[in-house]
Amino acid sequence: MWKNLVKILACPICKKDLLLIVDEERDNDVIKGYLYCSRCNERYPIEDGIPVLLPLDQR
Amino acid sequence: MKEEDGYIYKPNDDTFILLDAALDEVKKTDIVLEIGTGCGVIAEALLKKAKCLVATDINPFATRVAKKKEINVIRTYLFDGIRGKFDLVLFNPPYLPDDAYNEEDKWFNLALIGGPTGQEIIKEFLDSIDKYLSNEGRFLIVISSLTGIEDIMDFAKSKGFYTEIVREKRIFFERIVVIKGIMKK
Numbered sequence: 001m002w003k004n005l006v007k008i009l010a011c012p013i014c015k016k017d018l019l020l021i022v023d024e025e026r027d028n029d030v031i032k033g034y035l036y037c038s039r040c041n042e043r044y045p046i047e048d049g050i051p052v053l054l055p056l057d058q059r
Numbered sequence: 060m061k062e063e064d065g066y067i068y069k070p071n072d073d074t075f076i077l078l079d080a081a082l083d084e085v086k087k088t089d090i091v092l093e094i095g096t097g098c099g100v101i102a103e104a105l106l107k108k109a110k111c112l113v114a115t116d117i118n119p120f121a122t123r124v125a126k127k128k129e130i131n132v133i134r135t136y137l138f139d140g141i142r143g144k145f146d147l148v149l150f151n152p153p154y155l156p157d158d159a160y161n162e163e164d165k166w167f168n169l170a171l172i173g174g175p176t177g178q179e180i181i182k183e184f185l186d187s188i189d190k191y192l193s194n195e196g197r198f199l200i201v202i203s204s205l206t207g208i209e210d211i212m213d214f215a216k217s218k219g220f221y222t223e224i225v226r227e228k229r230i231f232f233e234r235i236v237v238i239k240g241i242m243k244k
Contacts, residue, residue, distance in 0.1 A: 052134045053135040
């Protein structure tokens with residue numbers, strides 16, 4: 001996931017902005033990590049560079 | 060997970076008619092969003108023709124294929140994981156009524172079935188798209204006569220859009236069209 005993409009990503013539950021936490025990156029591309037919504041206290045994984053913005057029961 | 064383990068919608072007439080319309084519509088300055096990109100055929104073709112492009116799909120097999128094409132892809136449902144404004148939004152929706160339902164494969168159903176009448180997901184899209192369009196923003200969607208072209212155009216009008224048919228193709232008894240929508244000022 002391109003790092004700047006976080007600006008247009010939203011929590012699928014409350015639609016607020018997300019905090020990007022990077023575990024592994026390559027050339028500004030986040031391979032592994034997660035997106036955190038502080039309002040919902042929910043973590044959305046980034047799997048193989050793809051952010052998964054779905055509630056837990058839909059993943 | 061291998062790609063062949065799950066269903067990904069293969070590019071078909073509806074893909075190519077939307078691609079053709081999108082190539083005509085896109086401007087170099089556009090920030091583009093494609094909803095339901097599938098394996099990313101349209102997004103890939105527009106990558107170098109727009110300022111920026113983002114694509115979504117709910118299907119994990121499809122997003123993996125799209126990611127390999129260097130597309131900024133997000134796995135989410137419609138606009139759920141998205142905020143911000145886009146100049147051009149593209150959507151080849153699941154538009155078949157649920158009598159085409161396939162018990163065996165949920166990804167097949169998600170790519171093709173638009174709800175009991177085939178219109179439900181398209182209406183959900185049209186209900187919220189105004190929040191994601193820039194001032195001069197426009198959208199392109201594919202609709203089939205099996206879904207009800209007039210119904211969808213009337214619904215879009217009721218949501219405050221000017222609509223026009225920009226592409227049309229007949230396949231035996233089915234007619235598929237690309238509808239362009241622009242917000243009324």
